[in-house]
Amino acid sequence: MSAEELSSSASSSSDETLERDPSFKSAEGGGVDERLGSVRLEDEGDVEESRSDRVEDRGGEAVVESNGHGGDEGECGEESLVVETEVGDASGDLGSGVGGDGAVVERDAGEGDGDDGGDVPVLKTAEVVGSEVVGEGSRPGLEVGSEWRRNRTRSNSEIEMDDEQSPSSSGYAGERGSSNGAASSASDINEIVEDDEIREVGDVDGANGGIDSQSDWVPGKRHADEDDASISWRKRKKHFFILSNSGKPIYSRHGDEHKLAGFSATLQAIVSFVENGGDRLNLVRAGKHQVIFLVKGPIYLVCISCTEEPYESLKGQLELIYGQMILILTKSVNRCFERNAKFDMTPLLGGTDIVFSSLIHSFSWNPATFLHAYTCLPLAYATRQAAGAILQDVADSGVLFAILMCRHKVISLVGAQKASLHPDDMLLLANFVMSSESFRTSESFSPICLPRYNPMAFLYAYVNFLDADSYLMLLTTSSDAFYHLKDCRIRIETVLLKSNVLSEVQRSLLDGGMHVEDLPTDPSLKNRTLSPRVGHDSQGTFRESAAGIGGPSGLWHFIYRSIYLDQYVSSEFSSCLRSPRQQKRLYRAYQKLFASMHDKGIGPHKTQFRRDENYVLLCWVTPDFELYAAFDPLADKGQAIKTCNRVCQWVKDVENEIFLLGASPFSW
Amino acid sequence: MGLSAVDNVSEELQICIFDLRRGQYEGQELDKILFFFPVDSPFSVQLSVIGLSEGLITFTRIFSPEASCEVIEADKHSHVFYEAEPDIWTVMIVMKDKELEAVWRTEALRKVLKEIHSLFKMFHGSIRSLLEREPDGRLIRSSLFSFIMDYLKDFLVGKKLHLPSFRDSLQERGTVQMLTVGREAAIEVQSLVKTIEASAGVPTCYSLILFQDLLVSSTLHPEDTINLFTYAILRLSPHAMSPGVRSWSYLRKGSGATHPTVGTVSTSSSSISDVYGSLSTSGTDRNSTFRPLQSGKWARGKDPFLTTDIWGLEDGASSSRTPTAWLQEEKMYLCAYQHKSLTLILLLPVSSISNGEQGITAVKHQVLENASVKILKVEEKLSKGWGGENAYHVAGYRYLLVDGDRHASRASPPGKVTTLTKESLLALNTLREQVDLEKNRAKWDDPHKETNLEVSIRAKNNAWVIARLARGKELYMVLEKANETLLYASDAVEKFSNKYCNGAFSLD
Secondary structure: OOHHHHHHHHHHHHHHHHHHHHHHHHHHHOOOOOOOHHHHHHHHHHHHHHHOHHHHHHHHHHHHHOOHHHHHHHHHHHHHHHHHHHHHHHHHHHHHHHHHHHHHHHHHOOHHHHHHHHHOOOOOOHHHHHHHHHHOOOOHHHHHHHHHHHHHHOOOOOOOOOOOOOHHHHOOHHHOOOOOHHHHHHHHHHHHHHHHHEOOOOOOOOOOOOOOOOOOOOOOOEOOOOOOOOHHHHOEOEEEEEEEOOOOEEEEOEOOHHHHHHHHHHHHHHHHHHHHOOOOEEEEEEOOEEEEEEEEOOEEEEEEEOOOOOHHHHHHHHHHHHHHHHHHHOOOHHHHHHHOOOOOOHHHHOOOHHHHHHHHHHOOOOOHHHHOOEEEOOOOHHHHHHHHHHHHHHHOOOOOEEEEEEOOEEEEEEEOOOOOOOHHHHHHHHHHHHHOHHHHHOOEEEEEOOOOOOOOOOEEEEEEEOOOOEEEEEEEOOOOOHHHHHHHHHHHHHHHHHOOHHHHHHHHHHHOOOOHHHOOOOOOOOOOOOOOOOOOOOOOOOHHHOOOOOOHHHEEEEEEEEOOOOEEEEOOOOHHHOOHHHHHHHHHHHHHHHHHHOOOOOOOOOEEEEEOOOOEEEEEEOOOEEEEEEEOOOOOHHHHHHHHHHHHHHHHHOHHHHOOOOOOOOOO | OOOHHHHHHOOOEEEEEEEOOOOOOOOOHHHHEEEEEOOOOOHHHHHHHHHHHHHHHHHHHHHOOOOOOOEEEEOOEEEEEEEEEOOEEEEEEEEOEOOOOEOOOHHHHHHHHHHHHHHHHHHHOOHHHHHHHOOOOHHHHHHHHHHHHHHHHOOEEOOEEOOOOHHHOOOOOOOEOEOOOOHHHHHHHHHHHHHHHHHOOOOOOEEEEEEOOEEEEEOOOHHHHHHHHHHHHHHHOHHHHOOOOOOOOHHHOOOHHHOOOOOOOOOOOHHHHHHHOOOOOOOOOHHHHOOOOOOOOEEEOOOOEEEEOOOOEOOOOOOEOOOEEEEOOEEEEEEEEEEOOEEEEEEEEHHHOOOHHHHHHHHHHHHHHHHHHHHHHHHHHHHHHOOOOOOOOOOOOEEEEEEOOOOEEEEOOHHHHOOOOHHHHHHHHHHHHHHHHHHHHHHHHOOOOOOOEEEEEEOOOOOEEEEEEEOOEEEEEEEOOOOOOHHHHHHHHHHHHHHHOOOOOOOO
């Protein structure tokens, strides 16, 4: 990245903060009632300029539905025009300061960032943009990208009436209106689906029966009609809140944030009361309930849960929710609070309910949320190699990260030299893309922030779904790289089609991963390939006699996490764990086991054996790997240990297929 | 040693007792506070503590009406809550400090609060009843003040209060420790109990017999047994009464009790006596200041019964009043008799002794006449069979066995537990914390269901840390010199279970 570009990107990030501020100020100045709708869009254009269309859409959406959020923004509009000149002036002064700040941030991001930046080719022809838009007007996503780019080339003071812009362009079409309009209908469905999440007194165990499986799950806002006065709301098993340090609600999993203002203020009061005493509040326990607090600068995150999850797990979940917020906004949102303590952040996150609810849902089924590792789709070594090779090609041309995924599993990924991607960032990014319906319908170019990579700066993600399940994400530091990335995608897609990677992916989806019933019973019969379903006889495996009892020695399930690869593999659920409720319970048991093994003060422990009424659980932590295995509660200890050894051997035998090996960018 | 000795040492501990029904109006919040330690804390600090506590009690009730705030964990402090009586809360705030070994188990701290309240209630009656008797709160404040300060002195080691920390993970407060006796001795004890209760000549009469610091027999309600046993260990047993003799009981950890200095309570500022009333023992209102936990106050009297002037002197006479205690809502005379290592406590309902001290003297006389030979015999028998303070040591094991049904526990002798490394004890402390959570949770889910659980952890230092819950019993164990396999550790537990727990934790 040239110095010029560096400074421009730095100043654009400073613009972003500067520009948002006026709206914050105005939010403070005026009440919610003041609405200046006509200026609103201009304001949005400004406010979001460096942030992409996404937020513009959100503003639009708010206006379409009601005057709710829109009003806030609208009122900002007028003032922002005024303030903007001030800001413009100020940026003269601040420019160096803030810009410098930005540059520092860039450096903070690591050498990788800087180095890679140098390779980023920048497409700058506005004409091309225009023609693309016309040519592919039917693909709203593209339009977005281009629209967005056009916005970026405009000066700060230049304002455009964008309300005719395609609503789906943001990657938020799916959840459009979910916070209000759609929510009411969604909540009807939710009522049915999640009703049993309300604890019945005396029938606690009956709660959650079979509701939370991935397929049953309905995305979006939960129970928007409820507030803290509703009994049903109080009985929800798990609440998540984001609020500002002035007590303004930002997000609530259940219920309407605006109605929860009083409750939010209470949470804030509790946190600051303890802070004023020179301490920091972490946890309050009451009967089956835990209230977990996480303070991140001006942002407070709170979880209220009566699930049996340990404190460490719930705290980790709050960290991820915060990370998801940073992914959407970057940490520079803190500056808004520095300038205006009463800043209302809800409009900035408007429409992202679905991203958070999907993340929260993953806390009850996705082991990546507590293992801090990612998982790969099982594929033949050659197939993954083929995918990796083409991604590597692209990465060499200035892409920071090229990630090919199928649902939540990685097919292959490649990073530019020295750049490493944290598994938590992958989880949050995949959740962001997977939960937003519009990413599926169009190619998109969206600013995102990887909180573990650099929480202060935006990267730009080109996202394209290659089929219903598989999608490609190309990440770059350059805001102008859309057409280059589009070209890359075309090249990649062509190669993937030619080499049948995508059809292999579909087949792997059908076959599933490791089945405990296939665990080789005789260690001498090395089962070098993973899937006996595909051209492998079942000799030496347990499958035939195993109907209903899982694998050998009562093995029901296992998770193997490779420490140095930062990857894990989770077996398919055996027939003993067919119901979603059983699966969720096992997931929670693993979560507890993980927390207990990784105690901050004294861990990690080496081995743990645990027998309760539901399972025998065995955990084995070594410097190379961690194994978590679940057995029938009556399983024999000695047999279980032997079986664990065989599982480890089996995983090693098929590691070529289940892990992404030798991924060069991972140099940690 | 005056009570102020305790005040000065402790910035790392706060204890607060407050009544949510008092001080409802703004400006009257101080009226809620019945006790605060350290006593000379500024009112602003006291108000801040009850403010937060009350706030969180109210807040948690939104979601958890059946059980409000139990613990607050902050970076630097833990706040442990215990609702002693409806709307009367005790809160303990301890400072966390890894360096200073201030690593606690919440449940262990809560049991301290529970013990304070149970003992207080045994001697003074319930806090609510005292408040009803004197609504201005002076009586309850002065009673709580002297009582808790006396109690805390037992935790004083040097200039520091040693609350139960991770080093005490192989102990269980609120349980009794039993002496194992042979069949023959058991029959004799049984016969002694019958003789005593028969010779008391009153319709109901209870007894509690201890040998050294161990319980031999009790005919009391289990709850009363625990309270009286605890009190006996703290103040009545031969160890408690002989200054300088080292006790192995964890209840008597501090040196405070072993160097008793009779003195009046000194208070460090006038505001304290304003709040808590006059604390001088020579005060005229003996009820407001009597201090059942004051150390060094029990002695052998002219008859072999133990005497104390804690309960004051008989009107117009020089002899002491007989102590009384509330057991299951009934006021009882408490007569303690000691012969060598044997301590016998006799409890007689006040209502059944018509002529007060005279009646008591008659009963004592009667009991001695009928039972003294048996007492000698039983003491002799128990002494012979007694294996010393390491009697319950099992080589290779460091363990704690808790029998929930009998409220009894047995553990490796503290002297042996100190050989364990800090890492092992920390790991055990954490494991016990997890088990506590699971037990509490199971209790909420289904109070009648037994938790069955087996957890074996091989810690970073290669020690096996084990918890087993089965059939209402709990076993916690640390095996430091065990072979590295899980099977070896399981086998060791199995052997222990078969040999010492009647197979309670064995698989079949």
